[in-house]
Amino acid sequence: MPKVSVGRDRLFKALGRSNYTKDEFEDLCMRYGLELDDVTTEKAIIRKEMHLGDEEATEDEEVIYIVEVPAHRYDLLCLEGLVQALRIFMELDEIPTYTVANVPKESMLKVHVKPETSSIRPFIVCAVLRGITFDEARYKSFIDLQDKLHQNVCRKRTLVAIGTHDLDTLQGPFTYEALLPTEIDFVPLKQEKSFRADELMKFYESDTKLKKFLHIIEKSPVFPVIYDSKRTVLSLPPIINGAHSAITLQTKNVLIECTATDLTKAEIVLKTMVTMFSMYCEHKFEVEPVEVVGTSVKFYPDLSTSNMEVPLSEVTSKIGVSAEATQVISCLKKMQLRAVQGLSGDKECKIVLSIPPTRTDILQSCDVAENFAIAYGFNNITRTMPKIPTQGRHQLLSQISYLIRLEIALAGFTEVLTWILCSNKENFSMLDRKDEKSTAVIVGNPRSSDFESHLRSTERAMLRVSGKVKLSISTMSRIRVATEKNTKKTAQAIVTFKNQLSEFVNVVVSSGALQLPLPQPSPQGVLESNPQVGSTITVTENTDKENPCAELGEVTEIPAIGAASGTDEGMVVVNMTTDDPRVSPIRALAGSTTANGGFVATGNEDFDADFGKVLNRGLVGSFPRVQGELKIEVLIGETAGLSDKSYGGLIENYEGKQSPSKAHKGFHILTFVYQILIFEVGDVVLLDKGKDIGATNRRRIAALYSGEDSGFEIIYALVLRVLQMLNIPCKPTEGYSIAASSEPEFLPDRQANVTLKGKYVGTFGIVHPEVISPNDVDLSWFQVVSSIV
Known part of the structure; x- marks a missing residue:
């Protein structure tokens, strides 16, 4: 819906009451069918539009009301029309009567339309506002109304383009022509040098406001242009006006011209412009007509009721x-x-x-x-029950769809929702299919080529989603390093990844402060982030008997990002994070967040005063399906830079088993399985000549399995389960049958058709690698992709 920005004080003054509260004005808007969308300031609007800081905006702090108006009420797109409508609604004013000035025909302004304009913008309508008085607020409202109309009824200048000119700088009669771009030369608005029309197109390619209108005429062999009798260019519609006739606050007579491809819309726009601002003319609500001479002679504007x-x-x-x-x-x-x-x-x-x-x-x-x-x-209006003899209920199709969704979800698949619009390429070439021009529904005038066609197969939707699934790892284990009391030792935690995990997982190693179970508060530790795979972290025990709290030693090869609060136990936490679209960040199982955004994990181990080190690695997520190995090694002794005699301790792995004190390391390997099981029950749109609109919706089921093992049997089992749930027997004539198929998007001899009473209803199989590749799916992860459509 269009939104109109008006100054609060000026608005209230025009309404005849300066002490409106926000709630009172909001109630007035609601009663008239409007909505007070926002209350802001001029400075805030400028900052938002120009991305400026608080100190950079130079506008004052005038309070601005942003009012949302109905899209079909063009007369409410400016302060003047809004105030007039509300005052008449409150019965403060009478309905104005608009008149066309009685001007002798011989002295009336004329616009001659050349036949060549019919090939590009065939219509032009004009009017004159005589004796108008502008101030800064009126001038801004005048310009804003043109912008609002351009965005609304004018459809971004494609249907109508408005030009306003200082009539006193021009000499009639005027001509509306269509010429070669090289033949048009003038100084455009807000510029100081002259441009040819073709040069102007290139000049405005970098203009953020005007470049979006260039496509309307830039490919045409001729451009529309308006001249006065001295061959001064008024405008090059729908792009820009000439600088010569620019309106200023001192302008007294305004010529309004609207060129168009739609004459009705042009007349509406012209009526709106002149009726809204004729109140500022010397003769209130009076507009001077202009004669337009083309294949016929017409006079504009028509202000009759x-x-x-x-x-x-x-x-x-x-x-x-x-x-x-x-x-x-x-x-x-x-x-x-x-x-x-x-x-x-x-x-x-x-x-x-x-x-x-x-x-x-x-x-x-x-x-x-x-x-x-x-x-x-x-x-x-009194509220009454509608006089309808029936009660609403679910349609049969919706009921069946819900039951199928539930059944597939119980089979372990996750439901996804995808767009029903796609590119035509996604419907055909990306599925290795030919466009037979008889099934896909094409969208007229699409906003983007990515959304030019209705989805004709939900299989494409599954492939689109499969490359975007985010995964995380879910597990929790601990490795404890035990050392003797008051013995200085060093322990290293070395994290390594193998197989596919090493291709995309970054390791985050963080350390919490170590504290023995004493009443004193523990010293702060250092929280580390984003080391490379294989980075090490060193923890040294404090042997100072005066201060028995253990301290965190120097961290090597890992940049510090801030201090973390002490924890009840000493530990090292290893988390996995990644920017890979297949892997989502993993959160620790327990802990707290520091003020600088760091994380400190907490454990539940019971500590003995004789022992003081824990290496604790916690990973948790919601999609435990990643293939690979994660190995954590804890090294003590010579491998940590100390002699064998210096430790004399124990190593305890996550299962609680202890190794002899002379053991140099303990480790645990975790393996995760990567799979994707997704489905959708939704509509596709197909061409149908039997329908009055030429198209019909069809409800389809699509499911996809992806993993490193063969998934054909999983999809096959899902097909059978759905058919079983629907009580459809396996009988070719009375129920369903399954037979080999030859669809191009599936591997040969790895696919099958499903028929119901001899009628084809679907296909399932292993997706062909040539179909997987253009769908942005990583083949290293998708050795087998099975799908049903």
Whole structure:
């Protein structure tokens, strides 16, 4: 929905009351069908748009109200229209009457339209605001309204482009032409040198605001252009106006021209511009016409009212209220709609409306009913139960879909939800299929080529997701290093990874402060982060009898990132993190977070005063399916830089088994299995000539298994389970049958079709490597990919 930014103080002053509270104004907006979206300041808006800091914004702190208005109410896109609508709604003002100035034809401004313009932008409409008075706020509102209209009804200038000019700098009559780009030369707005039109296209390719409009005309052999009688360029629509006729605060006479590919939209835009700002003209609400001479002669703008007759019963029945004609007429007047009571031939009471040029959104009786409901007050409408004899319930298809989802989830698969839009390439070439032009539904005017087609097969969705699954490891084990009391020793924790884990896992080794079970607070330790695989961390025990608390020794090869609070036990925590899209960060099983973002793990081991070292490695996650080995070694003695006689201790692994004191190391190897099991039950869209819209939705099931072992039997079992759950027997004529297939996206002789009563319903098999590769799936992880569609 469009949003209009207006200064609070100026808005309240225009409404005739300066002491509105925010809640009171918000309530007024809600009663009129608007919404106060935000309250901010000019400085905050500038900072947000230009990405500036607090000290860099130079605007004042004027409070700005951002009001959300209906998209079809073009007359509310500026402060002037908003204030006028609310004042009439509150019955403070009468509905204005707009008039076209009575100008002799011989002195009327003329625009001559050349036939060549029909090939690019065939229509132009114009009007003049005479004796207008601008101040800074009015001028800004005038420019903002053009921008809002360009984004809304003008469809980013593709349908209509607005040009406004200081008429006193120009000399009529004007001509609207279509010329070769090399023949057009002028100084564009906010520039000081002249450009040819083709040069201007290249110049604006780097302009953040104007580059998005270049595509409208840049590939055309001719460009539209407007000249005055002295061959001064007014504008190059829909790109830029000329600098010569730029409007300033001193401008008194404004020429408004709208070039278009849609004449109706052009007339609406012109009416909106002149009706909103004619209140600032010398003759209030009066607009001077312009004669447009082309294949026919027309005069713009047309500010006449349009008439409509609506039966009273049709208005009230749509709202569900009982109201007299006088009440309906009074309510419509509050919405800028003049109305009187009339009678039809069958004596039925009718409401005869006179619709002003500002209300171009009133098209039929339902629009009249809507406006009556707004003025009547939605809160004043009595709530009643709808007169529907039936009760809602789930459709059969939805019920079956839910049961199938539940059954597949119980089989160990995880449900995913994917986009129904994709590129045409994803529908066909990425699945090694030819586009037969008879199944895929193509989106008209797609925003991106990535979303130009409706999904015709859920198999592609499974492959898209499979390359994006994030994994983490889930396990917990401990290795304890025991040392004798008051003996200086050093222990090393060396972390190594093997097989596929070493390809993508980064190791994080962190150390907590070591404290013997004494009442004194422990000293702070150092938290380390992001070493390389194989990095070492050294922990040294404190032998100072005056201060028996153990201290953390020097850390080697690992950069410090901050201090961590002491823990109840000494330990070393090893965590795994990665930026690989297949692996999510792993969180420690227990612990606390420090102020600088570090992590300190805590253990549950009972400590004896004679022992004081624990190496504790904790990993936990939600997807324990990674293939590989993780090895942690604890080295004591010569391998740690000390003699054999210096330790005389014990090593205890995670299972509680002790090794002799002369053992040099203890280790534990953990193995994890990597698998993906995902599914989706959703709709695809197919062309269907038998439907009135030419397309139909079809509910499909897709599932995918990926791992290092053969998964064909897993997918096959899932197919059988779904068919069994649906009570479909394995009988070719009465139930289902399975036979070999030859679909291009699966491996030959590793696929099968499923038929139901002789009709094909699906396929499953091992996905062909040539299909896996273009779908951005790492083949080193997907030795076997089985799928059902």
